[in-house]
Amino acid sequence: MAKILVIAEHNGETLNPSTAKCVACATQIDAAEIDVAVLGADTGTVAAQAAELSSVVRVVTIDDEGNDPAIAAILAPQIVALADGYSHVLGPSTAFGKDLMPRVAALMGVNQISDIMSVEGSHQFKRPIYAGNAIVTVEAPTDHPVVATVRTASYQAVGGGNAAAIESASVDVELPSHTRFVELQTGASDRPDLQTAARVVSGGRALASEENFEIIYKLADTIGAGVGSSRAAVDAGYVPPETQVGQTGQIIAPDLYIAIGISGAIQHVTGIKDAGTIVAINKDEEAPIFEIADIGLVGDLFAIVPELTEALG
Amino acid sequence: MNKILVGLKRAVDYNVRVQVKSDGSGVETDGVKMSINPFDEIALEEALRIRERGEASEVVVVSIGPSESQQQLRTGLAMGADRAILVESEGVPDILSIARVFKELVDRESAELVILGKQAIDDDNSQTGQMLAAIWGRPQATFASEVVLDGDKARVTREVDSGLEILDIDLPAVITVDLRLNEPRYVKLPDIMKAKKKPLETIAIGDLGVEPGPQLVETAFEPPAGRQKGIMVDDVAGLVAAIKDKGLV
Numbered sequence: 001m002a003k004i005l006v007i008a009e010h011n012g013e014t015l016n017p018s019t020a021k022c023v024a025c026a027t028q029i030d031a032a033e034i035d036v037a038v039l040g041a042d043t044g045t046v047a048a049q050a051a052e053l054s055s056v057v058r059v060v061t062i063d064d065e066g067n068d069p070a071i072a073a074i075l076a077p078q079i080v081a082l083a084d085g086y087s088h089v090l091g092p093s094t095a096f097g098k099d100l101m102p103r104v105a106a107l108m109g110v111n112q113i114s115d116i117m118s119v120e121g122s123h124q125f126k127r128p129i130y131a132g133n134a135i136v137t138v139e140a141p142t143d144h145p146v147v148a149t150v151r152t153a154s155y156q157a158v159g160g161g162n163a164a165a166i167e168s169a170s171v172d173v174e175l176p177s178h179t180r181f182v183e184l185q186t187g188a189s190d191r192p193d194l195q196t197a198a199r200v201v202s203g204g205r206a207l208a209s210e211e212n213f214e215i216i217y218k219l220a221d222t223i224g225a226g227v228g229s230s231r232a233a234v235d236a237g238y239v240p241p242e243t244q245v246g247q248t249g250q251i252i253a254p255d256l257y258i259a260i261g262i263s264g265a266i267q268h269v270t271g272i273k274d275a276g277t278i279v280a281i282n283k284d285e286e287a288p289i290f291e292i293a294d295i296g297l298v299g300d301l302f303a304i305v306p307e308l309t310e311a312l313g
Numbered sequence: 314m315n316k317i318l319v320g321l322k323r324a325v326d327y328n329v330r331v332q333v334k335s336d337g338s339g340v341e342t343d344g345v346k347m348s349i350n351p352f353d354e355i356a357l358e359e360a361l362r363i364r365e366r367g368e369a370s371e372v373v374v375v376s377i378g379p380s381e382s383q384q385q386l387r388t389g390l391a392m393g394a395d396r397a398i399l400v401e402s403e404g405v406p407d408i409l410s411i412a413r414v415f416k417e418l419v420d421r422e423s424a425e426l427v428i429l430g431k432q433a434i435d436d437d438n439s440q441t442g443q444m445l446a447a448i449w450g451r452p453q454a455t456f457a458s459e460v461v462l463d464g465d466k467a468r469v470t471r472e473v474d475s476g477l478e479i480l481d482i483d484l485p486a487v488i489t490v491d492l493r494l495n496e497p498r499y500v501k502l503p504d505i506m507k508a509k510k511k512p513l514e515t516i517a518i519g520d521l522g523v524e525p526g527p528q529l530v531e532t533a534f535e536p537p538a539g540r541q542k543g544i545m546v547d548d549v550a551g552l553v554a555a556i557k558d559k560g561l562v
Binding site: 109 | 330441446448453475526528532542549555
């Protein structure tokens with residue numbers, strides 16, 4: 001029987017929804033027990049949130065000043081110590097998990113599986129490769145622990161209402177001082193986070209300037225959407241990098257995704273494949289985005305988007 | 314700083330739309346254009362700029378894989394790397410083995426900085442740098458969009474989901490690079506000629522005494538599930554109706 005440790009992602013105050021999605025993945029594995037590890041400086045609030053997640057048996061916490069903010073090189077040896085006795089250690093395939101989990105795996109002397117999109121067996125998983133152009137089935141050896149990241153867009157968060165036990169742990173490992181947090185610069189935005197937004201409006205190169213993105217923001221704010229972008233728009237400097245959706249940006253699964261002036265390169269499409277409904281607005285009727293869109297409209301975005309905003313307002 | 318190691322992975326070119334073989338045994342790579350993994354080109358460009366600013370004396374490019382990877386190493390030499398090392402293996406080894414190979418080379422070369430792409434666009438794993446840093450017991454600064462060296466330290470700006478995170482790290486260290494770090498230079502014809510004379514050392518992976526990691530076995534390949542063909546609407550009114558019909562706004 002499996003014993004699974006899910007590594008919680010949080011900002012010190014709030015549990016990131018990626019954790020509930022990792023737990024959802026864990027429930028697909030023939031699991032004797034799903035525990036969640038919360039590492040932070042003062043984990044009380046976040047641990048309480050993790051304890052509410054359905055299917056979780058225990059929340060294990062490590063409180064240490066050095067754990068806030070999270071730095072992979074500092075967290076990894078503690079997680080390795082915690083992971084003793086577990087058959088699986090899972091983290092989200094967000095920037096946090098992608099940075100952390102390979103370091104954990106290497107310290108444990110195992111290879112890591114990236115981006116689990118489906119569980120085929122306790123040691124058998126599917127994951128996307130080549131920007132999602134192919135899906136590979138991977139088998140991990142059963143005589144070693146599985147360390148993996150979970151493609152969060154493939155899973156619905158588990159519900160709440162649970163009251164798992166919370167246990168404080170201490171591990172005897174030396175924490176490195178060679179890596180020091182300086183600051184986190186976040187674009188001051190009240191818009192929904194891309195990973196959790198039910199609706200996302202994305203703009204591409206066709207917006208042609210930073211100023212023109214204003215019409216994207218207006219539409220997004222009208223329907224309470226997060227704002228995304230294509231790589232081309234980020235490279236051109238129209239929008240900040242954290243808005244990028246796709247193979248090398250964020251992989252998201254909103255209920256509604258509106259792609260505006262985005263041609264639909266495979267690298268972008270791989271980031272939105274799990275969206276509920278994809279709407280595409282593009283002046284080029286041959287644009288590949290229309291091949292995957294549920295609803296398409298060909299025309300001039302500078303005329304369509306303000307009209308759409310007006311109509312939905 | 315003395316030396317920077319840069320990894321160059323031979324990967325299917327960015328513009329190739331990869332197809333799964335009909336028997337599900339892999340993806341079609343026969344006759345497909347191969348290139349340096351684009352993130353690795355950015356890694357090399359950054360190393361070259363560091364050397365050109367006088368902050369490092371030598372840039373060594375490393376590839377681990379089949380003998381054809383020499384082509385990518387030659388391109389790296391033409392871009393401006395000083396030397397190349399091919400660690401030859403049949404196919405591409407597991408990532409933990411690759412990290413262990415890099416660690417061997419770091420020790421042999423007394424390298425103080427290893428710069429790698431944040432992921433390869435074939436397997437999309439995003440693991441090698443983190444694993445190397447773990448084995449080496451040194452800092453990792455992944456997904457870098459800015460690198461500023463300051464003596465035996467570096468200040469690295471990282472692209473994370475919520476914005477930009479800035480870390481200070483002590484060298485030696487591993488940095489993995491994101492798209493916006495720089496724009497790699499174009500290779501000029503005279504540089505290609507010059508690159509032919511630069512040293513390219515080949516080491517058989519077996520000679521490094523690296524223990525392979527517990528193997529992950531890829532048992533089947535399939536094309537992704539497609540999305541159903543949608544509808545086209547004629548105007549905004551039609552679009553609004555279709556969106557409202559699905560109860561999405």
